[in-house]
Amino acid sequence: MINETHDAGLRSWVASANTPGTDFPVQNLPFAVFRRRGSAEAWRGGVAIGDQVLDLAAAHATGAFAGEAAVAAAHASAATFNGLMALGPRYGSALRLALSRALREGAAQAGSLAACLVPQREAEYTVPARIGDYTDFYASVHHATNIGRLFRPDNPLMPNFKWIPIGYHGRVSSIGVSGQRFRRPKGQIMPPGESAPLFSACRRLDYELEVGIWVGQGNALGEPIPIDRVDEHVFGLCLLNDWSARDIQAWEYQPLGPFLAKNFATTISPWIVTLEALAPYRTAWSRPAEDPQPLAYLDGEGVRKHGAIDLQLEAWIESAKMRADGSGACRLSHTSLRHSYWTVGQMVAHHSVGGCNLQPGDLLGTGTQSGPSLDEAGALIELSAGGKNPVSLPNGENRTFLEDGDAVILRGWCERKGFARIGFGECRGEVLPASGD
């Protein structure tokens, strides 16, 4: 899996890609769909390199790519990546190798490709694929335990949690890319002690720190994806904020799950970090010996050896006051995807095991990722113990749940000794007042 594109010694002729701490060194090469901000240009694919976007349509037109890389670049020049995703990992890998070579110091293509760069500060992004279906999982045992404890202190985890990567279908139409601003939702809430629900603006609005999984090659209806081939079906990962209206959810979710509590907005980061770029940061997966071990369709040598991914995750908050006084965002928590009870591959295998067909451009969410300690939790409902313990912010504000004007920013990156640090950029969304407020 590890190849020349992961070599930590590589440097790019795009100088900003060599700056320590950049999210986008030449070892990363994530994809997004972009155009110049505010322009009427066509949306097309780009690759992040330092503080620039390499325009893939323009680069392809220079003849920079050949063979399978050229086929992939042609698909990546479109307004959605569904075609690129459908090609499968061989083509994506060929494009990655060609991009790595063309963007390295001394590359012969440096001259022609320099003209294909657009500064990221001048770019805007959109949802990078036509998402056929969106599924959200619930894969963190720490999150499930923290949440379950609020409702069932003696028995926080459902009996199925350690057997099934629990998932449910989500709403595609309201998925937006970083920068999304949305109105605080209204809905029915049932205050404690009342006998009838109120119709009200949400009073317990929350974020959820998640990772998004972009499906690459699909599977046919009735033909499950075996656990040892899941990697061939994952195009890459992004950051995902599954905004949640906790009070609406508490009243509506029995017996069929969350609905209006989630479907008003979901925000994703524009950059897709490919599974190949993540190869150096994969790590062994196991679970406590006293826990049930996975059924055969969810287990295997690949799962055990490198099923987990050490993807560092952070959630930050920027209140209206912080924006106004220039103090800037502050971090709420930090965890890693490696703590997930279920791996990305297990989610893919489970999703398809009953015959459900996944399609290129489908999006899966991992569910809120919370670490083992409570200050590593990926949502305010956990950090504030269900709203009982307000979280103190460094500027003197505090939060139980989100207020109007709050922006939440998710960040993610991977680092490992002997390899480069690669990042995901940011996933930012902002809460606007409810309509009529």
Added chain:
Amino acid sequence: MINETHDAGLRSWVASANTPGTDFPVQNLPFAVFRRRGSAEAWRGGVAIGDQVLDLAAAHATGAFAGEAAVAAAHASAATFNGLMALGPRYGSALRLALSRALREGAAQAGSLAACLVPQREAEYTVPARIGDYTDFYASVHHATNIGRLFRPDNPLMPNFKWIPIGYHGRVSSIGVSGQRFRRPKGQIMPPGESAPLFSACRRLDYELEVGIWVGQGNALGEPIPIDRVDEHVFGLCLLNDWSARDIQAWEYQPLGPFLAKNFATTISPWIVTLEALAPYRTAWSRPAEDPQPLAYLDGEGVRKHGAIDLQLEAWIESAKMRADGSGACRLSHTSLRHSYWTVGQMVAHHSVGGCNLQPGDLLGTGTQSGPSLDEAGALIELSAGGKNPVSLPNGENRTFLEDGDAVILRGWCERKGFARIGFGECRGEVLPASGD
């Protein structure tokens, strides 16, 4: 709402449309996307008339339509109806009026349009829109009570049921059109008394008799559809079978709802009966005075006066044995959509009230429609009391749940004194053995 197209006295120059009992008299005019069976023709829109399909692309090319009807016909000539749906009811209504006039006895266009007819027995159909999102509701109080009684005999209905049109997001990719055949799903099941789940083919496979709702015009994110404008956002209805794996569902559904229990297949009828065609069969809606009355966003004069639709619904079963011995399908139950606790319009208003954006071509399901008496139930789990009382079939077979080779056929129609009888065609799906069996 009622206009010249609903006149029971209208007859068509397509003689089969005048046959008593036909689903497709000239008062109906439902839309489907079709082509000649087994051909490589382009998929395009058609209208059912008697035992024929009027090819809308061909009819439009004859110049049969003018003004708004021609705009609608141009959109209806495409391989999906998303464009037609987005136009809104004014255009759809203009096309319906033009079709009604052109297909009536004595119409000047009879000569040119006769060449645009394709016999239905030579046609095949496909899913008529690119479905952006699929949502399934749970709107029948009789179904919810029957199901709830199996799990909670003393308290069958959840406290939210009479306040909220409960819904959840479903899977788009596995939706197929009538004729769909699918493998019995496999998954985790937890047999009673066991301490660990099995991985097994589903043992409690069921159908669900539902109505599908096609969204027409959408709404913008954050801008709910008011209850008094819901009709402008519904293009029409179809039949929908929400196949369900009850044993997989029982083990997986807490706390986030059904997932693999539903996402292996959903079958819809190809014909969309427009809301305008259904105008004569709308009827008053109310609920028992002792029940909570709807919150304001779900209530109004329109809901009370004609919120319900008297759409007769039937489920039939055709076993492999019935096919082999020629005895044919037999009816399992019969009910009407008018018994639904929540109306189509209430579902649309609720779906969008938190800001969720509906889009043209979205599909909603009403949830299983069961009537007040147990023999009017819309699923085997109800008819067989959770598998305890097998349902006897007239040929000596019996069923608790579906067996391999069983086909389930849904039928629907409306009739009212002084108006024509209009039908939905059929929605047929067949269970194949699990893979490896």
